[in-house]
Amino acid sequence: MDDDLRSRRTVFATVGAGGLALTLTACGGSTDTAQPAGTAGSSAPESSAPESSAPESSAPQAGGALGSTADVPVGGGMVFKDQKIVVTQPTSGEFKAFSAVCTHKGCTVGDVADGTINCPCHGSKFGIADGAVAGGPAEKPLPEQQITVEGDQIMLA
Template sequence: MNDFLAGKPARRAVLGTSLTAGTVAALTACGGGQEPAASPSAEAEATEATTTDKLPVGGRASVDLKGHNYLLYRPDETTVLAYSAVCTHEGCQVGVGSKVFQCPCHGSEFAFEDGARVAGPAKDPLPSYRAVIEGDKVLVYL
């Protein structure tokens, strides 16, 4: 006797429903978690991070702005580079090392000059933010 006529679902119907439910669950799981730090947008607002006397040429710093940590590097008299201090590997706090920005959790290292990953398990660079020097103030656009 046909399974459909006996009130039992057909094998294809069960498999199709299972596949659909699994796909929905997987897509829902992919949507969760922490959102990566965003690069600055046109609406970004200048936030004072520090002063030039506290961040001399060649200087690096970790600063807390609006409840988040950022890393700064000043390669020359007129330039400041700013990055998220959240490691792109598993979200640990990246700190300032002597030659690179360093993640203490799993050893990822990032270049001062562009935030690129130079070592460790992280695959992506640190997200960057626009930063400028105005007078003696260092401003980061968030």
């Protein structure tokens, strides 16, 4: 009887872990580093499970390079999923950065297209110039993040 009880516990534990992995994936548990996001439909498939069980940091590390200014199209942007930052270039030479965590339910935004930062989970849209809500269900803007541009590199401030 003890072996049967252990077997059932193992099955329940395994099923529970699988459900957790699916939940994390649905809400932005991706491990993609960066994704160009200048056109609609440019989102890459998300991974099916997190790579480690260590908790993710919601705050980016200061001083690190995010990418090249050439990778961020004018009027578009790029989502850096690992750092949870989206960098936009509303006008030529003007770079803005915002949290890539949607203020509606915490999903990671998926792309930047047609002047908005777009969340794939529930359809929220945010302006590329100021992170303001351009379409719900989100009610709060994306928080601005501090970046600097050094030469052709976008750096975390």
